[in-house]
Amino acid sequence: MRNLVVFNHISLDGYFVDVHGSMMWAHGGRSTTDDEWNAFVAGNASGEGTLLFGRITYDLMVSYWPTPMAKQNDAAVAERMNALPKVVFSRTLDKAAWNNTKLVKGELTSEVRKMKNEAGEGMVILGSGSIVSQLAQEGLIDSYQFVVNPTVLGKGRSMFEGVKDKMSLKLTKTRAFSNGNVFLSYDLVA
Secondary structure (H helix, E strand, O other): OOOEEEEEEEEOOOOOEOOOOOOHHHHOHHHHHOHHHHHHHHHHHOOOOEEEEEHHHHHHHHOOOOOHHHHHHOHHHHHHHHHOOEEEEOOOOOOOOOOOEEEEOOOHHHHHHHHHHOOOOOEEEEOOHHHHHHHHHOOOOOEEEEEEEOOOOOOOEOOOOOOOOOOOEEEEEEEEOOOOOEEEEEEEOO
16 A cells, blocks of 8 residues: 655644745745755655645646756756656646646545555655645545744644544654754654
8 A cells, every 4th residue: 555645844833835825935045054954855855656736736836846947946856846756636727737747637535545555656745735634634644744944924724724533643753953944754643
């Protein structure tokens, strides 16, 4: 069975996007001066598997990662983002033009259940709060990885909006960086 992981930045007050739906606050100038953080980011980018997106996150990612600016600013991450297989879940997109991207219009939870039962590498959800909350409620996400940024947004969206039932998680890893970011990894307790 394939493993499904969420990887997202969250603010100190628990939001993954600000009131405008932007994640840009998580990618500020602090990180560029922290070699340990930069090595962590590059290490994550070297992973394998399939990236899963909702339509909004897909639109954000496809507008940046295939561009010359992304290749100039972060060549290693851009190379992996463009090369890895990707799945976008959307009822409104007509096509997914980004390299190695499959468009899935079917019912989210049943499609992800099928994907988890297929052979292959793991899957990672980036951003995509609406699909995170739906899949979390169904117990389909195995691990949650967060980078807590030392930023308070005041308002925004939690990726767990709409989750009705309590979820128990077990802390499996922590790592603090000199730029103030803290990596936290949790597994779902069955």
